Amino acid sequence: MRTKAAAYPYIAWGMLFIAIPLGLIIYFSFTDSAGALTFDNIIRVGKYSNVVVKSVWLSAVSTVICLALGYPIAYYMSRASAMTSRTLLLLIMLPMWMNFLLRTYGWMSILENSGLINQFFGLLGLGPFHLINTQGAVVLGMVYNYIPFMILPLHSVMLKIGNDVIEAAQDLGASPRHVLTDVVIPLSLPGIKTGVILVFVPSVSTFVISQMLGGGGNQLIGDIIELQFLGNAYNPNLGSAISFVLMLIVLLLMSVTGFIGDDLEENLI
């Protein structure tokens, strides 16, 4: 049929600009600067294992915090009136329209030694507390930037849980706690999965948040990749190898959560 041909320009485009570039990452990972096959790059990633572990750990902590903070909000929104729900949704989305570098910069102003929090404590004669350039600050930046990505999928899944289902559970004798653990949480599982992915993936690969809020001492995977491509350490082969490892981590997480599958599309939109 002729209609299918409408997709051909995109298919060609995708081959050229999606498939080939990813192929290049793999190619560069396994070659040296002269183009010869080597495993040196992958082996050298091992040197950065502490960075990898730290990235995964901080992102995991951020993801759990996002889930804990975001879940009640998503649930509240899904049970509120359409009007309230829409307004809240808008309020949560709105900050995303301000450049995230600036929002993160805003946190620098709040957290730094002479920043707003310490100014406040200073008035009380306390502090200054060392807040910026800590792991805590990095986690805060991740939670702040990515929590909407947790709330949105949770909200859209919870909207589909009918009040009748909850009422049926209550009718059958479920206490509020059991309504939550036996009905709401199992039914919102797909939203939890999506939210976890959408928070974890950008967190584990960030280099901006770690640089702005973590100072020099909290390098993450993203930082060392950036360093290989745009930093002084220019080494695209090593950079590709680290990127390759990062891709594997993301892929592993997705297959563990069963995110990749038939309902991938549903999960994304």
Added chain:
Amino acid sequence: MRMKKLSGTYLGVFLAFLYAPIMILILFSFNESKGRTFTGFTTRWYSQLFSDAAVLDALWTTLVVAFVASIVATIMGTAAAIGLNKMEGRSKTLIMNMTYLPIINPEIIVGVSFMLLFVVAKNLLSSVGIPFGFGWITLIIAHITFNVPYVILSVLPKLRQMDGSLVDAAMDLGCNHWQAFTKVVIHEIKPGIITGFLMALTFSVDDFVVSYFTTGAKHQTLSVLIYSMTKKRISPEINAISTILFVFVLVVLIVVNIMERKTLEKQKKAREYQLREGGI
């Protein structure tokens, strides 16, 4: 009752957390001194903004890249969705998986992979004497690429929801394939196309990571400029321009919201009418 109070407080604290840095930024856009302590009120940064060549150039670059990339992505993505909607089996799965890649891949990997591609392309092309460098072209190509999937994923569901017999009806009444598209299909999927375009535009304007790896030395996007400033001190002009953009988005959202509410009311009325006039 106690629950209600509790959740209200929690929501309030959460929203304060979300908006704190934004309020700080807006506040500092009116700050007299360049530092991070508030010394006095001024609108100086707003007036200076319009004479700062670097900021204006970055704004211009950002808008041009975003609009060109979003328009191209919307056209290509809509066409792709129409084609994909008719496809089946393995080839469709393969293409859909390719489409998800830029969305689920970490941004830094997308950015780095483009950089590799453009470096390789630069070397290849310069060896045959064609000049090629990082700049407008690389930025726009990268932005189109990460925008198209959003367009496809917002148009595809509309196509699937569309009553297939609408196309049949159009052709039955004398439309050829192209007329059936322009006179019927496009009206049905218009909401998806608009959503896709707006998503593409937002992601483009907002993008930092991919732009960072694909931009040239000459023209930087606003994000890249801001990033280079965070390494030193951010000029309050940036706060000013962000405040303007933020207020602009706020106004647009409010208008869209009011318009949507009106259409919802209209639809409700139509439904009531249908119920009243159940028969004929």
Added chain:
Amino acid sequence: MNDIIISLQNISAEYDGEKVIDNLNLDIRDHEFVTFLGPSGCGKTTTLRIIGGFVEPVEGDVFFDGERINGLPPFKRNVNTVFQRYALFPHLDVYNNIAFGLKLTKVPEKQIAAKVGAMLKLVNLEGYESRNINQLSGGQQQRVAIARALINEPRVLLLDEPLGALDLKLRKEMQLELKRIQQTLGITFIYVTHDQEEALTMSDRVLVMRNGKIQQNGTPEDIYNEPINAFVADFIGESNIVHGVMLEDYLVEFAGVKFACEDKGFAHLEAVDVVIRPEDFKMVGAEEGMINGKVESITFKGVHFEIIMEGHGLRWMIHSTESREVGENIGLNLTPNDIHVMKKLEEGR
């Protein structure tokens, strides 16, 4: 005959690799109201879509007015369709929906307005021009769909279960309406439905389909009174269908009893289906009938009672205006022309 407007010859069609139309031959005359009747999946809609140009047959030829039209796209065929769920364009109002076909052909606006007005009059929707589609009731949408399909003055109108979404009362009303429109315009209507009553009410000719094949092709009276096999008999009205054996011409045995019948030409001891309409039984006293048994249930159906009797190891459905008591013993009598003997259906066909 030269007034054949549509002719399907040796048509086969596939859907997802499965054969849905199997070597179908069919002639439709001009000005005829023809109905394809059958259960879902019988191929009736596919046949309609082949005529409309939406489905290409894998084998066979389609003729329109003597001309082969295989491969001709829908927009070049002089037929129009009323779709199952109307397929009205939601972004256009009533006027523009109806005018859609004309606007494609550069007809002057004035002429379009006049024709749309005439069409609205034909379907009793005058004054609805500027209504939105979603402001119309189901029946009104149905009328718009008919007007829209008719404005191009097709020689043939295809209707794909057009009344399926309407409630019973409205459906009856629209049946009469459709018949009136067809008679007013004098064009050919090809109608698809799974509702036997609808088919019998409106049609000049009914084609009963099953598994991609035409089972019977005849007037509504023929189909009802002389079903060609157990499938048709069962599909058209309610029937008792029992296994029987043909002993000789005009003599059939079923339920352990020999009956005189009007059928002949079967092999000796050929297994057959015997069909008896529930209204054809005559109820007599206990042990006085050809078949005797006990009343198992009785349901009041408005015009008649539906009595289920158990006898000779089988269940029999009887329609009668007389009532009986549950548990009462009764007998049933049949005359030879109440008994319809039919060849066994080939399995799967």
